Amino acid sequence: MDRPPARSCLVVGGNRGIGRAIAEELLADGERVAVTHRAGDAPEGALAVHCDVTDSAGVDAAFRTVEAAHGPVEVLVVNAGIVQDRLLATMSERSFAEVLDTNLTGAYRVVKRATRGMLRLGRGRIVLMSSVVALQGSTGQANYAASKAGLIGFGRSLARELGPRNVTVNIVAPGLVDTDMTHGLSRELREQYVRQIPLGRTAAPVEVARVVRFLVSPDAGYVTGALVPVDGGSSMGH
Template sequence: MSRSVLVTGGNRGIGLAVARAFADNGDRVAVTYRSGEPPEGLMGVRCDVTDPAQVDAAFKEIEEAHGDVEVLVANAGVTRDGLLVRMSEEDFDAVLETNLKGAFRVAKRATLKMMRARQGRIILISSAVALAGEVGQSNYAASKAGLVGFGRSLARELGARNITVNIVAPGLTATDMTASLPEERFQHIVNQVPLRRAAEPHEIAHAVQFLASPNASYITGAVLPVDGGVAMGH
């Protein structure tokens, strides 16, 4: 049965792969994006998840077109890397504001309708960095680790309403963001991955689709690493 699906930050990279996977499955898919252009063939809504008013307006637009959101994938995220001694409070706050508080805003808005319907799926896109840490990414790691505690708390709050909340933790993935890394840096990261390669975006999308499917109806509060083994043991 076709569902109303929202993917935040869905006009490129992992978010776009997730959105296309749901669309290919026959779902009614909308994506939010802050910059760039909306993806062809999908409903695109410009929205900055750091602005509560824009989040509410985006949901209203999507609800009018596709109905209440039944599957939410909170994927929107930013990086502002730097060593702690050089990191400004602005850079630390900006990453948490988008990656963690942005997920809070969209999850809260989606949950209002999911609770009334007594069903729903929420998938938060975290990172292997949240589990293993990374030099120069203390703000990013903190924001993505926060999603684990946030998601597991929601899983306990919402489970009685048949709403599952799970977390996917991708590792290094072949996207425009990683393509901008210097070759030496990219290869250094790959060498730490047991499978010795980066993930393809569709591999992350498959994990998200599984957690949103009937096959995962008894899974909630889980952290699913899709990282080639880089964060195993954490």
């Protein structure tokens, strides 16, 4: 069977961790891949574009760069996110707002810009990266959990809006993944988290990336509005 034509793919927050693994999987499939970043490099073969998702003008400029190089974005993966953990009693309003602005409103800015080209093309794939924390909650992460839970409602609403135009929208909720972020945890806290995971281990970034790879593939053409946990079973029942 002939390989389908390469698509223009954009991974927002694709220079490290899960985002980088997603970009590498798409590159392995022969796609034209761009990644946004605020610092760092891009996987070999990917176009690196600086972008701050809290700045609408910057988002538009990044898309114009990608469109000039690769054409209209057909596959969008929204992976950018920050954490500012603190117990609610001592969490500043600024800290709460900054996390929501990056993780949730940032996704709104990026997806809204991407849909222009997708609606003109009459096709598209969008994947939003949520978190198991959105389903379970986590002490000290009220802001992060709220932002990631918001992505679920946002994505499912978009699945209804965009489905008639042949654009699918799905949400992936990773659990504890072996990234720079989790390396910052103390050994004791890391072991405590792992004990709560039925599979008894963390995930490798590529294990999350391959789920995303499926969701943006032709094989997932009838999958939209899905919330897919990749968490070793830790969110069962949610």
